[in-house]
Amino acid sequence: MVTIVDVAKHAGVAPSTVSYVLTGKRPVSAGTRVRVRESIQLLGYQPHAGARALASSRTNVLALVLPLREGVHLPVVMRFVTSVVMAARAHDMDVLLVTADQGAAGLRRVAGGARVDGFLVMDVALDDERLPVLRELGRPAVLLGHPSAVKGLTCVDLDFEAAGARCVDHLAELGHRSIGFLGAPSAVYARRTGFAQRTLAGFSAAAMRRGIASTALPAEQRYDSVHAVVTTLLRELPRMSALVVHNEAVLGWVVDCLRAEGRRVPDDVAVVAICPDELAEQLRLTSVQLPADVLGRRAVELLMAKLNGQQPPPLTLLPPKLFSRTGPVVPMLAGQRMRLGETPRRVS
Amino acid sequence: MVTIVDVAKHAGVAPSTVSYVLTGKRPVSAGTRVRVRESIQLLGYQPHAGARALASSRTNVLALVLPLREGVHLPVVMRFVTSVVMAARAHDMDVLLVTADQGAAGLRRVAGGARVDGFLVMDVALDDERLPVLRELGRPAVLLGHPSAVKGLTCVDLDFEAAGARCVDHLAELGHRSIGFLGAPSAVYARRTGFAQRTLAGFSAAAMRRGIASTALPAEQRYDSVHAVVTTLLRELPRMSALVVHNEAVLGWVVDCLRAEGRRVPDDVAVVAICPDELAEQLRLTSVQLPADVLGRRAVELLMAKLNGQQPPPLTLLPPKLFSRTGPVVPMLAGQRMRLGETPRRVS
DNA sequence: CTGAAAGCGCTAACAC
């Protein structure tokens, strides 16, 4: 293995100088800097992460705490993961995965062993048991999602309340006076997950404010549940002309079910979703974006700020963006014809 | 911070003894062992990961290299991730995430800095550019998926070839004589991804062997593409009575499209999928399981074996398991009625 | 069965 001493010898300088070239923590004359860089390149030197962590008590690793619970939409989680990893890499950080099932003990273990510099925690409940632990550990942490009391924390989230309201406003402007809401599985509300409750609250408040009739129901991740919810909504709100869907997993089925009940989408019932753009694009539905990439990146940036001793605001809320998609909604019903792309070619 | 010296003093032993109690690398008398354990507990001692790595050149961290390319199904990747993390934890290992976009350089960086003990690489292409790098790094690695030449490597994979054949066999036994194959996006085949090609090969060979008419087409992740493929298949194989689908992302649409073309599922066209059980269960389709949890766990176990100096076989293939689901397939068409669960209750 | 002590490779005072 090639060490810092090897590099120092090769460049004819002291080990510390090599270190300073690498960290930039003290000025090095241009000449030596170049020489050291060349030696590093030539010898293929890579600082030993453990040694560095030991000497500097900085690991350049952050922990990403993942949810694994019912009702979390795997593709969305995966989008967060990739955006966090890429953002972290841009700050020369690596990402250590901690699954939520390891609970508070997992956080303790990882922090206690000085394995990570800070935490990124996803899927925070309104009254999350990990919050006291996070405080006690005294390591910088940023939450993706936010609990009820935000004081002393750093949280990033989409403004779900505004998102729920935004859907209503958009539909109201189009003239709808009776709007349904199809939400996440009931378990998600039962465990007081912030984003779900807030979206619903924003939706309800906006409907109330505008004197719009509305009803909200949770939907499980099964076709029959979605179907039951849709028929119930149609029964309870006979004049329902629009539906807000906050449940990525069953979004496609919602359209199916409306059609199965004889409602054309969007002519009879307009559908607005709160979901990742990619999914809405695929189904060609109007939607409020769930910008996992932006949220992930912002979370990493806030964590880096805290690691550098700054005190970012306790709550960063991203304003929701509604993207209106008109035109034919897929999937189509029997009998209708799609615009076809080129004829598929055989797999080679 | 509480160090090994603190524990040693508290227990009245030498630091080395504490170390040996922890690692078990040399026998310690029952009495002292208990005393040391108590002190550790009492003081809340956690070994410093960096110091440990420096002294022992073992990090207890493994790198998981994730694919991020077009056509990889995010939920499936996420299932692998969680199963790998949980299996790793069972071996007292943590998981560091490396995204494939970091490429060979990412592997070099992580290995060179002694950040990890070994690699788990997902989504390996038949002629993967990272393989030579992995060899050169000289760290234990296990591949999820396998390239064409397996010599000197350690790979775990579902036996996709057998999976493709299994679908044909199952359908043949049910009397089908004309079977279509709807595959992954063409990009997946273009980049010579092992699992996709092998499934197709197994399917084609089995059809050939049994004298069954068959046609295979790739499908993009858009409704119009799926629709085009389905109509093309129906045109090219007019007597097609069964369809094998190897494309999780569009599985639901396939059923929609068949119905849009006036074919009842499964009465007119039987559909067999190769996908995670959960998805098949949701759609109530017969399927060959994609057991991400088993594969992930097995991969970790093989990596641990290599870290312990063993030489596991170069290729572990899991036999495919077909799970037959009969009864109504969702989603239903307009006019048809689902068995309803209980009436949904309002979101509190 | 246990202790003493020499590093592991790097950083960050402290010197000049």
Added chain:
DNA sequence: GTGTTAGCGCTTTCAG
């Protein structure tokens, strides 16, 4: 602007 050096906390010989 650069060199010297004392640790960082742990493992692991070598001694007993």
